[in-house]
Amino acid sequence: QSVLTQPPSVSGAPGQRVTISCTGTSSNIGAGYDVHWYQHVPGTAPKLLIHGNFNRRSGVPDRISGSKSVTSASLDINNLQAEDEADYYCQSYDTGLSGGVIFGGGTKVTVL
């Protein structure tokens, strides 16, 4: 079981908006550690989309955005497109018993 909790799946029609949540605790996100987001298309290498909670990497469309609150973070994908179908992972750092670099369990985004 991952220290960071993500919904197993979300779906939306083309053009719609989906939001992926990443819920942590006071020993990771709540302790002030940044959240980073990756897109993983099976069979390829993961791609860093967002670093430092909301900083979009060069080449990532601005319809994809990240945000962070006290103990959670979110990835928003607006104007959903077929190419967005993939697995998405959040990543942070934890100082608790599961200390170190941690990933969420991943969320499968399906474009209907």
Next chain:
Amino acid sequence: HLVESGGGVVRPGGSLRLSCVASGFTFGDYGMSWVRHVPGKGLQWVSGINWNGNLIEYIDSVKGRFTISRDNAKNSLFLEMHNLRAEDTALYRCAKSNYDTESTPTYGMDVWGPGTTVNVS
């Protein structure tokens, strides 16, 4: 680019040495990590090493069994794995820290290799 090698099929208790060769960036300027992926179980960060090899971190389940190292002159990262267990079965990828030199990726990991498969059975 990053390219891994060294994976294979090994019996429980066996050993493997993974390698990762980097190109296209100044390898010695960045921290590096090994991340494994078990299909259906997501990503798991395994180990990280800072730019000069003086700072190293591991997840608890591999401490004492795995050793990460690097050779900046050869643009190479290594993961020596001993006493392998069935639960170590995964696709292992090396990944470059985004921006920083540390053993843990403060700003995420921006370059990943395609991976090499380790099957312990």
